[in-house]
Amino acid sequence: MAVSWTRAKPGDHVLDICCGSGDLSFLLAEKVGPTGKVTGLDFAKEQLVVASERQKAKLGDCYKDMRWLQGDALGLPFADEVFDAVTVGYGLRNVADIPKALHEIYRVLKLGSSASVLDFNRPSSLFVSQLQDWMLDNVVVPAATQFGMREEYAYLKNSIAQFPTGPEQEMLAIEAGFSHAVHYELASGLMGALVLRR
Secondary structure, rough: OOOHHOOOOOOOOEEEEEEOOOHHHHHHHHHHOOOEEEEEEEHHHHHHHHHHHHHHOOHHHHOOOEEEEEEEEEOOOOOOOOEEEEEEOOOHHHHHHHHHHHHHHHHHHHEEEEEEEEEEEOOHHHHHHHHHHHHHHHHHHHHHHOOOOOOHOOHHHHHHHHHOOOOHHHHHHHHOOOOEEEEEHHHHOOOOEEEEEE
């Protein structure tokens, strides 16, 4: 859904910010096809290595024109208005300056193009919020601990609590210059997608 909301189409040049190991990037590649181009950008070099190795194992012409760049979401290394679509998967919540990151997405998008920002959500329902906290404390973090990754997941609860709500994200996006911003709650409010149009 996050990729579809970007309205990426065959031949487009698209950007996946905070791409990690490339999950959204590969879905974008399938949308833009062999005539399109996908750029994955992440701050963590190790994740880009994983993404590159995954790309080598993929079959299909749509995966050939993909590049992986190390960079900062707060200072994207691209000219203005160069991308037909942008995605951010579970990354906006982790940047040091959300308004600046949104402004950078706006800057690199072509006029009339769209972006989709997928992340955890601060649920509006008290019940869902309590369920989310319980799942993080009793399922996610204990499971991660068994794999020696407690630190990588223990921060989630606090980061979600400090993340702007959907309406707040919409307001920040409009302030960054977007003509249209809608936040959709997904998975009963546990996740959210901010869909933007320049």
